[in-house]
Amino acid sequence: MQASSSQGESFCNEDLRLRQSFSEPHACQDHGPTASFLSGASGFRMRDIQYIEASHVTVNTGRADTGNELINDGWKLLLKNASPNALYNSGAQHDSPGCDENTRIEVIDELMGFIEDRDNHPQRLLCMTGAAGSGKSALQQTIAERCENSGTLLAAHFLSAVDPTRNTVATIVPTIAFQVGSRNLSLKHLISAVVAQDPFIFRKSLQTQMDTLIVGPFRKFRDCADLDINTFPSAILIDGLDECKGEALQAELLTAIRLALLADDLPFRIFIASRPEMAIRTALEPGGHLHGVAIHLPLSDKYYAAKDMCRYLQRRFHGLSPRVGDPLWFTEKDINTLVKAASGQFIYVATAFKYISEPRGSPMDRLKIVLTWTPHGGQMARPFEALDRLYTNILLNAKEAYEAVDTHRGRDFLLLFRIYQLNSSQDLSFTVSPDILNSVLDLESNATQILISDLRSLVTLECGSRLREYHKSFYDFLDEDSRAKDLFVPIAHVYAHLAKCQMQNIMKYTLELDSFNEWEELMLSGSHKEILWEAVTHLGLSLKNDRGFDDEIVSFTQKGGWRKIDKLFPPAHRKALKESQAGDVSKCHTGLACLSRVPVYLKNREPETAAVLSKYLAKWIRDINTWSPANCNPKL
Incomplete structure (x- = not known):
């Protein structure tokens, strides 16, 4: 950031010309005598006046600060369309901490290497996909903080399905443009000016917004400031693409990023994290427009986080020892039991610890509840209530998307998925091959793939057609009516x-x-x-x-x-x-x-x-x- 701040101290010539074009009166050159009128008059004010002679026209609006006001108005309009909650250091992110110390070291090193080591990473887009609760947002938060400290962070945008100010594509480009402008005063004026000139820019396509609010101003700034782009912040982070409303809009965003931000003359390095849902999955698959363009990092498949989860729980449990009054209040077996139940997904141990560390409860007693908990109708304890909400939301969205397809009318999504789940886990009295099951149920030959299109953050396919869960606790959820509630499908x-x-x-x-x-x-x-x-x-x-x-x-x-x-x-x-x-x-x-x-x-x-x-x-x-x-x- 040091190099960019010194560049921000003096405006480039383009920026000065821009501001002068707004603020100076327009007059033709005239070297002859000019008329004088109201000579000696006093006690009155003149507002706008037009004085016309045959040889020239002079217009004086009486407002020398018009350019500054227009620029300020443009910036205010940009802020109005941005989402402050989406910033990595916003108050809305207080409940989404980064990775614990000495955890996820290998994957963090790979991500920072992509951002900082340009010679060995010619591709400038990295898409990390992972199961729900695998720790994607914690990694993004950690990368954002590290990039800020190293001076490489240009912008970050954290989406959230439950926050109406950041669950839509409408705020993404304005929020990124705000951060770009905040990095350099000249860029701020250039961005503000284009907003002032086109106040409807926020209603245009995402690619047009990116070209107008980010790419165009950056190119002007680079050219007139004689900028060494290798010294300018370049990392753009987008977390939770799947949390953005509208599958088609997610796909449009990915296309706009490829067409606008990945141009050869731009330095941006973009890191996107998402569950492996339809938009990003099809873009990255062979034949997709990002295949070969982006680096694909499948987090849940490439990195198994068991050791990191052990370190996480050990550190957190030791932190509770003063409350308990006994440093030996938990055992290594307790930790291993929790980690095994997590199936490699960080959200399980994080949810368990949040329950155990409840300030008004006994950590020792609550740990025992988690370790021995079996759900039933009369059970009052709900240690995995947060997980159940996650599973419920994902299943409801998948059900709605599947049953909205005209050729799926009359089908019961939850019933069909339950059949495939029980058949894959061999929990039925008989098991048939997935291909035969498709025919038995009178479904398409690729019915399994279609059925789980919006469940890829919870399950995957093995050997092309058999389901495997990322979360053991997800199948536990499906098996218990007290947890699944209205989504429960009895085996009968x-x-x-x-x-x-x-x-x-x-x-x-x-x-x-x-x-x-x-x-x-x-x-x-x-x-x-x-x-x-x-x-x-x-x-x-x-x-x-x-x-x-x-x-x-x-x-x-x-x-x-x-x-x-x-x-x-x-x-x-x-x-x-x-x-x-x-x-x-x-x-x-x-x-x-x-x-x-x-x-x-x-x-x-x-x-x-x-x-x-x-x-x-x-x-x-x-x-x-x-x-x-x-x-x-x-x-x-």
Whole structure:
């Protein structure tokens, strides 16, 4: 900052010409005699006067300070459209501290290296994505403070979804322009002047705003001040892109940054942090407009923060020792338990510590609550209430975005996501491949990717299609109605939906039921055979928790569904035996046992349906041991 401050002491010629053009009267050159009138008069005031002679015109407005006032008016209008809460050192940031000492050292060094070591980092945009609560904002805060101390910070903007003054793109460019102008008086006047000349600039596109309020003034200042751009602050930080309202506006901001701020003749180095939501993810992926342009730092995948979390908790717990009166009030095992539960996400340990350190409570007692806490309806303690709010907000936004798509009408986002989540975590009575599950549910081939488009800050895909959670506590949240509340999907609803889909798939395929004895003889393509096999072998398991869709079972019975299963069950069972799929054979037996419960609870409500199913069940239970193929010794 020293170099830039000395440049700010003397205005460049361009700036002086600009101010003079506002403040000096305009007059044509005239060397002849001028008229004099009201000679000797006194006791009166003259306001504006126009004196016209044939040879020239002189206009005197009577206001020599017009230029300064216009510049001041421009700056005031800029401030009106900026967001003071978005500054890294604003009062609104008091609850968002930076990283603890001696934590996140490796990633901080990489980020500062990007900003300061221009020779080894030719790319001038770095996008850091990470799961919700992975510590992105704490890193941004730390980088902002370090850049300020080293004189490299030009501007920082911290977005927040809950703050209406900084959850929109409308304030981003004005806030950055304010900080740019605050770094140098000449830049301030240049920016103020363009605002005064175009007071509607804040209603124009983001790229136009950047070109007009940042790029244009900076180029003029650089050229007329003979500026060495290597000595001028260059770091522009934007935190929480995902917290900005409007996916399309997030994408517009990224495009404007690329087109305006990354021009070859500009020195800016830009660091953006965001959850890996749609706008930034598609921009960084192959084919996206930032692919190859930006450095992508996937925080949750590249840096595992377990050791940093241990250091964080040790330091914070030691700080509570005077309150407790015992320096040994916590153990290393306690810390390891908390860190393991965090699944690499800093927000978990930060939330736990905030609860434990409550001034009106006992840290020792509250630590015990966190370590042993299991949610239930009567539980009064809520140590992870802040996490639950985070999960709730993300899920609600994802639900709204998914169900707003016209081709998704009638779909239940929460139910579908719960099915995929339980299938991936193998918490259902059976597990199917994601591709087959897409077909079972009659969804698109890339249904999993579409479903989690707005949940990438909580889950990711492994092997292209299987879900993996970033936060173990997120799945705990989904499993507990006392935490998920209105977002809770009981597992019984999952099985009910799967059963309906399985019955539909069984009825969907038209088959000559007497034309085959083995599964391989079915006149269906490979994938359709798999879908049908899944429906036949798993229907009983899906019906085990049913109590709410008698109509579907009655309709299935009336359309000959059980007769169809009667022909399909034996070859399906033999297929599992031939392929030595002991687990699938066991599921066939378990499925029959589960099916045998259905007539019991249908007996009084739908006696005819119960009687039909009972007849087939008796036959299947009697004959199942005769379905084995010849010379087959399954490994059961």
